[in-house]
Each structure stands twice: as C-alpha cells, then as structure tokens.
Amino acid sequence: MSKPGFSEGRFIIQNELGLHARPAMLLVQSINRLQCNVLIEKEGLVADAKSIMGVLTLAAEQGSELIVRADGPDAEQAVEAIGKLISEKFGED
Amino acid sequence: MSSGVAIGRVRLFQVSNLDVGESVVLENNVDSEVERFADALEQTREQIKDLGQRVKERGEDKSLFEVLSMHLMLLEDRMIVERVKELIQENRYGAEYALSCVVKEAEERYADLPDLFRERFKDVEDICRRVMNNLRGVHTQSLENLDEESVIVARELAPSDTASMRADTVLGFVTEAGGKTSHTAILARAREIPAVVGVSDVSRFVQENELIIVDGETGKVIISPNQDDLRAMHAKQDKQRVRQSRLLSIRDLESVTLDGHVIDLAANIEFASEVETIEKYGASGVGLFRTEFLFLNRVTIPTEEEQFQSYNQVAERLAPKPVVIRTLDIGGDKFAHSLNTPHELNPYLGCRAIRFSFENREIFRTQLRAILRASVHKNISVMYPLISGIGELTLANEVLESLKDELRKEGKPFNEDIPVGAMIEVPSAVLIAPDLAEILDFFSVGTNDLIQYTLAVDRGNQKIARLYEPLHPAVLRMIAMVADAGRHAAIPVEVCGEMASDPLCALVLLALGVERLSMAPYAIPTVKEIVRSIKLVTLREFGVKVLEQHRGAHIKTMLVDALPELLEGRGDLIQQIHESSLLA
Structure with a gap:
C-alpha cells in the first residue's frame, strides 16, 4: 500500500562492478536536489541515499537487492530516478 | 625509482595528523565553533574547485577530475558534516576533535568492506585532512605554490596533490607508501622528477628545511648529507648534465x-x-x-x-x-x-x-x-x-x-x-x-x-x-x-x-x-x-x-672484449656503456 508522498522500489544491482564510486556518485547526484528523504536498504543495512559515504559503504555488489524508500512530495520521482540508473547499469558494461 | 639525483631542502608535506587529542569548548562558544567548522568546509570547497579548474585547463586525465568531484560530494555529505556539528553541539567537542572522531567512525565503517569499496576511505582521509588543515589555519601547503625549490617528503601523495606539482619547484620527492606501479612512481617517471617511493617512516626522521639527497637511480635517500656525500652527488649531477647535453645534441x-x-x-x-x-x-x-x-x-x-x-x-x-x-x-x-x-x-x-x-x-x-x-x-x-x-x-x-x-x-x-x-x-x-x-x-x-x-x-x-x-x-x-x-x-x-x-x-x-x-x-x-x-x-x-656460444657468461665476456673493435676509436662511448649497462 502506498500512501501519498511515499514511494518504494526494489532493484537488483546489475552492473559488473556494483555500486562503486562512480555509480554511487551518479545515484546521489540524481536525487540530491529533490526535497524528499530517501533511504536505501541492503540486507537490513540502511543508508541515507543523499550521503555518498552512506551509499558507498553499503558495498552493494552485482546481484545485491536494494530497497529504496522515499518520503516527501517528489518521492516517486526519486525512486524512478534511482531505478532508471540501476537498470541502465549506470552506463557501464 | 626514477631518473636523476635531487639535492635540496626538505619540505614536509601534509603530514598533518587526523588523530588529534580530545578538546571541549565552553557552552557559549558552541555556535562559533560550528561556524568555524562551516568556514573551513567552505574554504576547502573553494580550494578543490580551484584545483579542479586547473586540472581541467591542463587537460589532465579524467580520473583525477572524478576524484575531485567525489571530494566535493564528501564535503556536503551529511554523515560527515552533520555528524561533526552534532558532536560539537551535543558533546561540546572542539571542531578538530569532532572531525577526528568522525574520521575514525568512517574508518570503522569502511574497514570490513570488499577491496573496491574499502579503498575509497582514502577519499575521506584526503578531504578531511584538507579540512583539518584549514581548521588549524595551517597554511595548506600546496605543491603548486612552493616558493622555492624543495624536496617533498610525504607519507603519501594523493592524486589531488600530485596534480598540482610543478617540476620547476619540486626537485624530487620521497614517499613512505607506494610501489613501482603506484600512481606516484609512474608520475615521477613520466615527468622525470627524481623520486624514491616506499621508504617507510621517512617523515619521522627528517626535519623541515633539512638538507636531503634523493638518488632516483639507485633508490638511495641521504638525510643531512656530509661533505663527501654532497661532493659525490654533485659530481653525479654534473656528469648527468654533461651526458644529457651531449646526448641531446645528437637528437636530430x-x-x-x-x-x-x-x-x-x-x-x-x-x-x-x-x-x-x-x-x-x-x-x-x-x-x-x-x-x-x-x-x-x-x-x-x-x-x-x-x-x-x-x-x-x-x-x-x-x-x-x-x-x-x-x-x-x-x-x-x-x-x-x-x-x-x-x-x-x-x-x-x-x-x-x-x-x-x-x-x-x-x-x-x-x-x-x-x-x-x-x-x-x-x-x-x-x-x-x-x-x-x-x-x-x-x-x-x-x-x-x-x-x-x-x-x-x-x-x-x-x-x-x-x-x-x-x-x-x-x-x-x-x-x-x-x-x-x-x-x-x-x-x-x-x-x-x-x-x-x-x-x-x-x-x-x-x-x-x-x-x-x-x-x-x-x-x-x-x-x-x-x-x-x-x-x-x-x-x-x-x-x-x-x-x-x-x-x-x-x-x-x-x-x-x-x-x-x-x-x-x-x-x-x-x-x-x-x-x-x-x-x-x-x-x-x-x-x-x-x-655458437654455449654459455651466457661467455657471451658477456666475448661482448665486452669485442667492444674496442666493434666501436673502433670510441673509447668514450665504451666507457659510457660500461657505466649504464646493467650487464657490463
């Protein structure tokens, strides 16, 4: 059940090297200017998606499942943006 | 190791410690402490942007630019910025100590990650060291603004440091970290700067402004050389210069x-x-x-x-x-x-x-x-x-x-x-x-x-x-x-x-x-x-x-013996071959 201003998505990291420095930077940049709060969860570990250190230290390798939760007026936009980057393998491979 | 010999005064580079002693501030000063931290962040941001601009102008490699963008993002990272503020406001820590604690927290966070991710802790260290320098009002030693010719002694040179290095003021360098294929070693070779890398603990044994000799050819570092060392190295330098100019004359x-x-x-x-x-x-x-x-x-x-x-x-x-x-x-x-x-x-x-x-x-x-x-x-x-x-x-x-x-x-x-x-x-x-x-x-x-x-x-x-x-x-x-x-x-x-x-x-x-x-x-x-x-x-x-020979050793002797005949009348050249061949 999604309530207004809340959005959630599940994604599998597909690019070979996983969510390393460059993809992590792209991810943070893609949502940094949005108003909503965004959290990323990997196997119970939760990180602030606007923190480059948080995203990097999730150490999400190829095949990891990420749950993205966004809360705020532009929540849907945030989940979409992250989903798009992941499915496009961050332009790698 | 690289080419050439450098003789110059030591300039200790960025050995500013991230591990600082505990300090607290008075309740009244908490706000100004937070502000001091914010100013240091802003100053660092400006420095990184400047550096990025220069790297761009010089058309250096894109990976370096990526590193700098990463640094700018870290300067806005809540896990660093907000956490430091929190430690100042709630624990009344001094800004330097708060930053030092946050770096330690980050180190633990990165410690157990797979290599590819753990290595990025270097970025956190690199950028926090810059912030620390600015906090302390230590004039951030930029390798670009060295006012006189120096030999750089550093624990390690980050890509953002080597980017700003100029060959006319950096005579040579010695680092504690690094191997033959490290970024620093490769750079030294490419720019023909005498350097020795991988000298553990060297920064502990030298003092600022002390005389030092770096022999990139043999990998030898002499701290506080005596007259004999100096004479020998000057002679080596002179010889190199003579050889260099003579050899360059046959370039065309x-x-x-x-x-x-x-x-x-x-x-x-x-x-x-x-x-x-x-x-x-x-x-x-x-x-x-x-x-x-x-x-x-x-x-x-x-x-x-x-x-x-x-x-x-x-x-x-x-x-x-x-x-x-x-x-x-x-x-x-x-x-x-x-x-x-x-x-x-x-x-x-x-x-x-x-x-x-x-x-x-x-x-x-x-x-x-x-x-x-x-x-x-x-x-x-x-x-x-x-x-x-x-x-x-x-x-x-x-x-x-x-x-x-x-x-x-x-x-x-x-x-x-x-x-x-x-x-x-x-x-x-x-x-x-x-x-x-x-x-x-x-x-x-x-x-x-x-x-x-x-x-x-x-x-x-x-x-x-x-x-x-x-x-x-x-x-x-x-x-x-x-x-x-x-x-x-x-x-x-x-x-x-x-x-x-x-x-x-x-x-x-x-x-x-x-x-x-x-x-x-x-x-x-x-x-x-x-x-x-x-x-x-x-x-x-x-x-x-x-x-027709059966043994390598014979071939070597045969070759050395034949030099006078093969290079008739070129005694100087034979002498030079003896000096520069690893086999002779």
Missing part, C-alpha cells in the same frame, strides 16, 4: 650505421603526456604504447571516448611518425582495481593479456574501437600481447574486423589497412613465427616475458634471480629465430623489452638481425650513438659467433 641526427643501414629507434610510453619526452630524445616514433596505465589506479573503466582522446592525442601530435598501441596487458604483475582481476595461483601462466581481453570481450571491443577511431591519422598500428598460437591471433583479428564493420556502418572514419602486429614473448610463438608471419604485419619481441618463459625464471624471486639471464644462449637463439622468420616473410621485427634499453644488449640485438628497437626514451641517445659508431656487416658477423 639520423640513426644510421657507418655502412648506411637505418636502425629504427622508437620509444616505449605509458601516458599520452609523454609525447614531449619522445621529441626531446629524438625517437623515431612510439614502438610500444602500454595502455594498462589508463586502467590502473582508478575505480572505473575508461570509456571509449576517454581512450580515443588519449590515443588520438599521441597519434595526432606525432603523425606521420608511427605509433604502436598494445592492447591491454593486464594480469601478471599489474592489477587494476577497476577491472576486478581475480587472484590466481599462477598469474603469469593465467588469464592475462590477450587472454584477459578475450574473457572480457566488451573491454577488448571498447579498446579496439578507440584504437581504430584514432587510426585516421594513418600512423597507428595495433599489437596483441602474449599471443601463443594461431587461434588467438585469428580470433583477435575477427573481433577487429567486426568492429571495422561496425564503424563503417556508423560512418565513422578509420584506417582500413591498420597494421596488425603481435608480441612475441611466449616460446611457442617463436617456434611458429613463420606461420604467424603470414597473418601479421610485424613482430615485436617482448624480452622480459620471453626470458622468464624460456628460462622458467621469476626474476622477482631473489633466490633464483641470477638465473634470469638476458644473454642466455636459448634466449638469443629465440630472438634470432624471430628475426629470421621476419626477414623471410619481409615483415619488420622490433624488440621492445628492457633488453632494447640496455646498450650492451641492444648491441647484441642488432648483431642478431633486429633492425628496430623500442626503449625507454632516455635510453635512445646512447643507443643512437652506438648505432652511428658501428658497421652492421661487422656486427652481424660477430652475431654469428655469438649464436
């Missing part, structure tokens, strides 16, 4: 023997920015462009565009001089983190070089596309490393042809007749050289690998390093076989291994029938002088006798 002379044979002397390079040294030393072109360094010391794989820029820059600048680009030779002793190379029990016999490229077909295709696109200047040849049989060669060529098709369809220009060569460095390739010659446009003998594979010697292993004999009869006969196969098929044979850089070995190679050598740029002038002082006919006759 033709590389031709007394009896009129032209010998091609090309340079081995690792970076696009080395084209300048090629011109400086008068190379006939690039005989080996090692592309690994585009892939090392970085987190991401270089894109086709980035590779194209790099290859194109060299090709365009040097045209019509030839440029031989070797496809990725990763594995063995070079590991790239961006390529996630797995650990192998026997890496030299494992998935390296062309085998790695076949396993990682997309990386191979991207590289070949970039090379093809840069071939429009008509001076680029492509070369595959570690070919061991005909199957690998035809497979590599199939990939190349399919990419030509692709580019044709996209309407992108390239040289349809781009010459294709192979490194001959596996004994099997030597034995089937006549077969390979039917498909190839040229051979290039990689002596380092050929020696280790022929003699089954890992020269990195101290116990058996003496078995690594470049003049072993088996090695020389192998090289002669390749030279013969090339002559029969009328394709050029080049030698691009370390042997070509050693004057004594270069002489042997010429004696065996090789007519193209590619070497470290600085080695070219000496070899050119040798070329200009010999008669090829006489040398070839000598080569026949060399091949």
Whole structure:
C-alpha cells in the first residue's frame, strides 16, 4: 500500500562492478536536489541515499537487492530516478 | 625509482595528523565553533574547485577530475558534516576533535568492506585532512605554490596533490607508501622528477628545511648529507648534465650505421603526456604504447571516448611518425582495481593479456574501437600481447574486423589497412613465427616475458634471480629465430623489452638481425650513438659467433672484449656503456 508522498522500489544491482564510486556518485547526484528523504536498504543495512559515504559503504555488489524508500512530495520521482540508473547499469558494461 | 639525483631542502608535506587529542569548548562558544567548522568546509570547497579548474585547463586525465568531484560530494555529505556539528553541539567537542572522531567512525565503517569499496576511505582521509588543515589555519601547503625549490617528503601523495606539482619547484620527492606501479612512481617517471617511493617512516626522521639527497637511480635517500656525500652527488649531477647535453645534441641526427643501414629507434610510453619526452630524445616514433596505465589506479573503466582522446592525442601530435598501441596487458604483475582481476595461483601462466581481453570481450571491443577511431591519422598500428598460437591471433583479428564493420556502418572514419602486429614473448610463438608471419604485419619481441618463459625464471624471486639471464644462449637463439622468420616473410621485427634499453644488449640485438628497437626514451641517445659508431656487416658477423656460444657468461665476456673493435676509436662511448649497462 502506498500512501501519498511515499514511494518504494526494489532493484537488483546489475552492473559488473556494483555500486562503486562512480555509480554511487551518479545515484546521489540524481536525487540530491529533490526535497524528499530517501533511504536505501541492503540486507537490513540502511543508508541515507543523499550521503555518498552512506551509499558507498553499503558495498552493494552485482546481484545485491536494494530497497529504496522515499518520503516527501517528489518521492516517486526519486525512486524512478534511482531505478532508471540501476537498470541502465549506470552506463557501464 | 626514477631518473636523476635531487639535492635540496626538505619540505614536509601534509603530514598533518587526523588523530588529534580530545578538546571541549565552553557552552557559549558552541555556535562559533560550528561556524568555524562551516568556514573551513567552505574554504576547502573553494580550494578543490580551484584545483579542479586547473586540472581541467591542463587537460589532465579524467580520473583525477572524478576524484575531485567525489571530494566535493564528501564535503556536503551529511554523515560527515552533520555528524561533526552534532558532536560539537551535543558533546561540546572542539571542531578538530569532532572531525577526528568522525574520521575514525568512517574508518570503522569502511574497514570490513570488499577491496573496491574499502579503498575509497582514502577519499575521506584526503578531504578531511584538507579540512583539518584549514581548521588549524595551517597554511595548506600546496605543491603548486612552493616558493622555492624543495624536496617533498610525504607519507603519501594523493592524486589531488600530485596534480598540482610543478617540476620547476619540486626537485624530487620521497614517499613512505607506494610501489613501482603506484600512481606516484609512474608520475615521477613520466615527468622525470627524481623520486624514491616506499621508504617507510621517512617523515619521522627528517626535519623541515633539512638538507636531503634523493638518488632516483639507485633508490638511495641521504638525510643531512656530509661533505663527501654532497661532493659525490654533485659530481653525479654534473656528469648527468654533461651526458644529457651531449646526448641531446645528437637528437636530430639520423640513426644510421657507418655502412648506411637505418636502425629504427622508437620509444616505449605509458601516458599520452609523454609525447614531449619522445621529441626531446629524438625517437623515431612510439614502438610500444602500454595502455594498462589508463586502467590502473582508478575505480572505473575508461570509456571509449576517454581512450580515443588519449590515443588520438599521441597519434595526432606525432603523425606521420608511427605509433604502436598494445592492447591491454593486464594480469601478471599489474592489477587494476577497476577491472576486478581475480587472484590466481599462477598469474603469469593465467588469464592475462590477450587472454584477459578475450574473457572480457566488451573491454577488448571498447579498446579496439578507440584504437581504430584514432587510426585516421594513418600512423597507428595495433599489437596483441602474449599471443601463443594461431587461434588467438585469428580470433583477435575477427573481433577487429567486426568492429571495422561496425564503424563503417556508423560512418565513422578509420584506417582500413591498420597494421596488425603481435608480441612475441611466449616460446611457442617463436617456434611458429613463420606461420604467424603470414597473418601479421610485424613482430615485436617482448624480452622480459620471453626470458622468464624460456628460462622458467621469476626474476622477482631473489633466490633464483641470477638465473634470469638476458644473454642466455636459448634466449638469443629465440630472438634470432624471430628475426629470421621476419626477414623471410619481409615483415619488420622490433624488440621492445628492457633488453632494447640496455646498450650492451641492444648491441647484441642488432648483431642478431633486429633492425628496430623500442626503449625507454632516455635510453635512445646512447643507443643512437652506438648505432652511428658501428658497421652492421661487422656486427652481424660477430652475431654469428655469438649464436655458437654455449654459455651466457661467455657471451658477456666475448661482448665486452669485442667492444674496442666493434666501436673502433670510441673509447668514450665504451666507457659510457660500461657505466649504464646493467650487464657490463
């Protein structure tokens, strides 16, 4: 059940090297200017998606499942943006 | 290690400690402490932006720019910024101490991660050290603004530091961290700055402004040298200067023997920015462009565009001089983190070089596309490393042809007749050289690998390093076989291994029938002088006798004894060969 201003998505990291420095930077940049709060969860570990250190230290390798939760007026936009980057393998491979 | 000797005053660089003692501030001062931290962040941001601008203007590599963008993001990272503020406001910590605690927290966070992620803690350290310097009002020592010539002594030089280094004020440097393939060592070689890396704890033993000698050739560092040391090193410097100017004076002379044979002397390079040294030393072109360094010391794989820029820059600048680009030779002793190379029990016999490229077909295709696109200047040849049989060669060529098709369809220009060569460095390739010659446009003998594979010697292993004999009869006969196969098929044979850089070995190679050598740029002038002082006919006759020998040691003696006759009347040159050959 999604309530207004809340959005959630599940994604599998597909690019070979996983969510390393460059993809992590792209991810943070893609949502940094949005108003909503965004959290990323990997196997119970939760990180602030606007923190480059948080995203990097999730150490999400190829095949990891990420749950993205966004809360705020532009929540849907945030989940979409992250989903798009992941499915496009961050332009790698 | 690198070239040359530097004598100068120590400038300790960024040894500012991130681990600072506990400090608290009065309740009244909490707000101003937070502000002080915010100011330091802002100051750091400005410095990084400035640095980024300069890197951009100098057109340096993109990976460095990526590192700087990462630093800017870290400066806005809540886990650092908000956490420091929180520690100041709630625990009344001083800003320096708060920052120090946050760095420690971050270190723990990164500690158990896989390599690729854990390594990024360096970025956190690098940027926090800058913030710390600004907090303390320590004038951030920028290597760019050194007011006098200095020798830099540092624990480690981050890419953002080396980026701002200027050769006219940095006489040399010594670092505690780093090996032969570290970013710092490579940079020192490329810019010809005397340097010694991997000297543990050196920064503890030196003081600011102390006199220090850095001998990049021997890897020796002398702190507080005495008069004798100074005299010896000044003499060494003078000798180098004299040799340098004399050798540079023959830069524009033709590389031709007394009896009129032209010998091609090309340079081995690792970076696009080395084209300048090629011109400086008068190379006939690039005989080996090692592309690994585009892939090392970085987190991401270089894109086709980035590779194209790099290859194109060299090709365009040097045209019509030839440029031989070797496809990725990763594995063995070079590991790239961006390529996630797995650990192998026997890496030299494992998935390296062309085998790695076949396993990682997309990386191979991207590289070949970039090379093809840069071939429009008509001076680029492509070369595959570690070919061991005909199957690998035809497979590599199939990939190349399919990419030509692709580019044709996209309407992108390239040289349809781009010459294709192979490194001959596996004994099997030597034995089937006549077969390979039917498909190839040229051979290039990689002596380092050929020696280790022929003699089954890992020269990195101290116990058996003496078995690594470049003049072993088996090695020389192998090289002669390749030279013969090339002559029969009328394709050029080049030698691009370390042997070509050693004057004594270069002489042997010429004696065996090789007519193209590619070497470290600085080695070219000496070899050119040798070329200009010999008669090829006489040398070839000598080569026949060399091949009859049964022992490497005999060959060496024979060679040294023959020098006065081969280089008649060139006592000075013989003296120089004795000084610069590792074998003499």
